[in-house]
Amino acid sequence: MRTTIGDHLRKLRTGSTLTQERLAERAGVSVETIRKLEQNERTSARMSTLNRLATALGVPTTALMGSAAQAQAMREPDAEPLGLVDVRRALTPVSGLDGRSAVGDPETGPPSVADVRRSILTANTIYHANDYAAALGLIPGLLDEARALVGFSDGDERLTAHALASRAHQLAGRLLIQLRRLDLAHVALASALDHARHSGDQMVGAAAVAPMCWLLLRQARFAEAEALAVRTADQVEPRLSTASPAELAAWGFLLMKGASAAVRDARHADARDMLDLAAAGAHRLGDRPSPDADITGNDYSAEGVHLMRVEAAVIADRPDEALALAQQVPQSPQVTPSSRQRHRLDVAHSHVQTGAYADATGVLMDLRERAPAWLRQQRYARDIVQSISEKRRRAMTTELAELTSLVGA
Template identity: 70%
Template sequence: MEPRIGDHLARIRRQAGMSQEALAERSGVSLSTIQQLEQHKRTSARLATLSALAAALSVDTTALMGNAAPAVDQREPDAMPIGLVGVRRALTPVYGLDGQPLDADPAGLPPTVAGVTTAVRDANRVYHGNDYAAALAGLPRLLGQARALVDTTSGDDQATAHTLASRAHQLAGRLLIQLRQVDLAHVALDGALRHARHSSDQLAGAESVAAMCWLLMRVGRFDDARALAVRTADQVEPKMSKATPADLAAWGFLLMKAAAAAVRDARRDEATELLDLAAGGAQVLGDRPNPYADVAGNDFSAEGVHLMRVESAVIAGQPARALALAERVTRSPQVTPSSRQRHRLDVAWSYVQTGQYADATGVLLDLRDTAPSWLRQQPYARTIVAELVDTRRRALSAELAELTSLVGYAP
């Protein structure tokens, strides 16, 4: 049997010459939680718990997890199969001996660069509007158009076609990550990287890498995500005196992904250094529009970096600091709706951890009203609702009962 999280925890703790009681005191994690993990009465823990234990033991979070990504309690919702057959077919087309895809439409008009550019932008707008059902329904056609454009163009137009195909696959990957279809998301993002390489568009490649880093973090591969983001950021780092908004956005977003992975892997000082570096780039970008905000989910900006500082404080188990940082957030059009919504969950979680339950409920109710489809897909929201339910000594209020139903939590 493959070692479980409790096996790794017990081995590393003993190597450090630390008792369970000493580890509990140093990490802030309860003694009972440590005992249950080491006795395999619990086989998973929240990321903040693992991060606290790793920091106390002076190891990376991945050292506690080993190869067992399920050690992170993601509280994943049920799979969402609706519409995935068409997406899978579009991502893995079948070609005949003549090199033509099985689903080719010989009578159809060939797509144009302008038409696919508009289609990619419109599809991203639907995605950022949290209409996942519509975005999923439109993916097969979008991917088919992008593939056909690559197949029917040449020269400079084909390089552009590959860039557009990369962005179409990026969108597919990001949507599939949201829907917890991680294996299919990996296929999509592999396609995004492949098309980016064919396009020789380094910045499109950087966008694809950033999405892949998000996927790696979702499956617990924090060190891989950090290393990939840092390596790619080094490859695309611009000269500040000549940097365009596109250069800055691609580079800075990778630094943000690297910081997110680092803090999850208990590398808190490194995460701070990466965010400080990103903040310098955001200052150079200033108020100039980020050209990737609509087509790559890239919200690199001064506010985007600050939101990541809030998230880092949450992961580090510092809810009071997270709330203090959140008070200094200034709204910017450069931040995507999903990033701002994710930030609101960080605020809700910090309210719960500091005993401000009514405020936490208020944040969730606001998200229920403004982004119900997005909220329904978030394991993080389910965890927050579970914590709120556990604090109740009386019957659930109508609002809290509605939230448990929306996020799929059964008390």
């Protein structure tokens, strides 16, 4: 039996000698919420609620996460029904004939815009730290909180609520893509696009399109991914001389997604043209960060465009060119850890293609040390490890054996 949020909460609360009433008072949440969590009548809670409970108990929010999410993040064989059940509930809620939810929400009262924005930032920080187990545990409460904000809002605040709900669903979609739950990711990203349309904010809409393009790439739907990216980029294309960082980042990131699709469809010249255009925008952007980069995963920058050039060389089966380009990568504060990690897999792959198996193994061992949860989810990493095992003539090293065990090669 895997432990739940309520199990952790009960253990931490009793260990602190606090009663449910005293914890409720200190955290500013209802006793009913605590009771239902501890009795497992409810297996998730709003992100802001978890933050308040953790603060009152003097522990990090991740200390409340259940181990089912850990099993899902580490791809344990029996993790599917347990690790994703609350995410499925949050993404596909069930209502009866009267329109009421089949599962009652023990929390009452509307969350605030500040609460939801803070929750998205917290979950996104955990996601980019490669702590997928903790992120997976937080996502259901985040989605519930965002949905509640939309339901309680009206007027201009409702538009803001829809924008935040779109951001929350984008994050859920990106996490589910990393966990290779592509159909569920599609549900999340379709909802993100729907909320973006209701928000009336073109930048939010562009941000929602980018992970949908990533999902289509994962499904080998290259023509659709390119068409969606290019059409949306045309819709949001700014005047470079006057564009804001947010406008430049939204447009340039879509061009990168379009290039990624084109090169996979063996249309290398078109990919190069898009990357050249994206590079011009990145030069104009300079070091000015997009204001929402930390909650959209948009790491458009000169470095990001250069990493895409390396990837394009790898896909075109030009490993020597890829390795040469990898030696010239400019550094940018905007690039996310997952983008740099993906780039390192391109470097490892190129080393394998040129027969430098020890160098490839060294790159993978460094990733194993820095981001084991991320590496375990990468089919690309598994393919690289299998290639090393098949091509090298010597007996398997201890390091290669450890990598094989981690990625399931």
